[in-house]
Amino acid sequence: MSYSIVADDVSKSYQLGETQHTMLRDAFMGVVRSVLWPKKKERADRDVMWALNGVSLEVKRGEVIGLIGRNGAGKSTLLKVLSRITYPTSGRVEVNGRVGSLLEVGTGFHEELSGRENIYLNGSILGMKKREIDKAMAQIIEFADIGGFLDTPIKRYSSGMRMRLGFSVAAHLSTDVLFVDEVLAVGDVGFQKKCLGAMRELSDGGRTVVFVSHNMAAVENLCKRTIWIADGKVAQEGNTREVIHAYLNSFEPGHEQSLDLATVRERKGTGDVRFLKMEFLNEDGDEQRVLHSGDPVRIRFQYECQRDMRNLYFGLRIFSNLGTLISDIHSWATNQPIPLAPRGKGSIDLEIDVLNLTPGTYYAGLWAATPGEWHDVLDNVAKMDIQPSDYYGTGRAVDARFGLVFFSCRWNLPGNGQSGLIETAAALPTT
């Protein structure tokens, strides 16, 4: 009843191979052939690809849901089936209310027409009524920021202007149900932010939005609920944070979560202590396959002592990909030596509360020492790919442009002896 979108066991198959654009000649020959050799079957089932395979989902009125998944998992096909651009091979789709789909920016733009004319054309193609376009015209023009080019054919536009024009029409779409695919993946960073703000306004307006994106920070910020599509099926659905986490963990690890160090040749030190293994673990002690900015991390070192060691210290050095030492994290600074490490194997955990590195690639080295003596020093033995995350919970993912590290922090206005926390703005400024 209150569902805006219902999909029931939806499947969609595509014929692979040369079936797409046949020529009359082939069709004619096909008929002739089937008359002459009626038994012989030309096409086998192997040429069928199932883009969607039994997808069911329900979206409540006013809900904003994310669709995530790898390239080719079926997200876009699902979006097309839901928005009735294409039809499912089997199953049922029901969408209530006026539907708008934003699968690309500026659908149907015509080169010869002016910006203003294209606003009408694009708007009506996206499902707007003329009076709605008339009403939104001033805002659309302002948002697009194309200056004096409004009455110039868009073939004279730069690609940036074209995109701004397309997005500003889309941002004023007022349908009940909205399907959005990767619209945010275009444009420079400034414009992307503007788009994200507009997207948030679109979804605040009480309409139902299905949002496909590879930008996890945007999905996390816009959608409460997220559906992960893999191999044409719903792999997982539910709370966005959890689904994204599961999805990212499904990837090949960006770093080797467990490193065999026993075989590393290039090492310095006495060799009285040797590292055997290094493991990245999460809070629960399981392997952590993906590292995000701001994640808590536990790193377990396994080592072997050739003899009993007194006051054994350990350290982890993190280098930028240019080789700059970012930090040497060690138990000497925290003054936590192992008083007596007996001969034989042992292990120690390094717990980092907040991995405050911005997204990017980093390298790690390790060392073990007793006062005055290095026993095992390994340089650049581990590669760490740090993934972006919405650490501050604002939709503005911690970004490599912010430098190498970021800090857990907040901004306050100083006042009568006490300071007041500034509230997070509701929407991004559109500047």
Place this chain on the structure above:
Amino acid sequence: MKEKWLAELWQFRELVYFLAWRDVKVRYKQAALGAAWAILQPLLSMVLFTLFFGRLAGIPSDGVPYPLFSYSALLLWTYFAGVLSQGGQSLVSNSNLITKVFFPRVALPLSIALSGLLDFTVGGSLLVVFMGYYKVQPGWCVFLAPVFLVGLILFTLGASMFLAAMNVWYRDIKYVTPFLIQLLLFATPVIYPTTFLPEQLQILMALNPLAGVIEGFRACLFQGRPPNPSLSAISLTMTVVVFVAGLVYFRKTERVFADII
């Protein structure tokens, strides 16, 4: 099902309008003579036909001056030929829309048929001028002319829908269409009057919807006699058949347009 589809088409009526508006806007952009081509196309054909068929070959024209005789048919013919060749391409040339947005697909050929009406109206006003010039007065039957014009639109639209849908699978349509149009010109009483043919052949010719439509339109306009009833009946029936067949074929295939195109 049928009502739902019609209701949906009605919902998208503004899109049909905007697509037609785009076609009109774009059609004569960057053409030095602009919208004058709406008149020039049938006019130039008329001059050629008058010279070659009227003067040189001496083809009769039912007692109407040959230029007027051929122009009246060419007006309808230009609409048919223009809309059919564009309409047949309307899906393929808008494949970016079909794969990105939902709307009733029939809006595309429909908008072409609609935009063609503007040229038709402009060309039609010249016909009125010609009739004044040649002092030809229409009889009471002129009120029947709209029936044939509706027939023209329905037939053109039906054929367009059929070719447009075929074109999604077979790009050969692009090459077949001009040939088809040329062929049909000879099977239609544009250059010659229907009476030019023996009576049995006239009935056969009426299977071509355009034959009855053009003959009927001319009869209404010039001769003060009602159009040949059997010819008209056959052609108008065929018109409905082609329209319905085109629509049904289009509707049957449109579900997979986005996958194939």
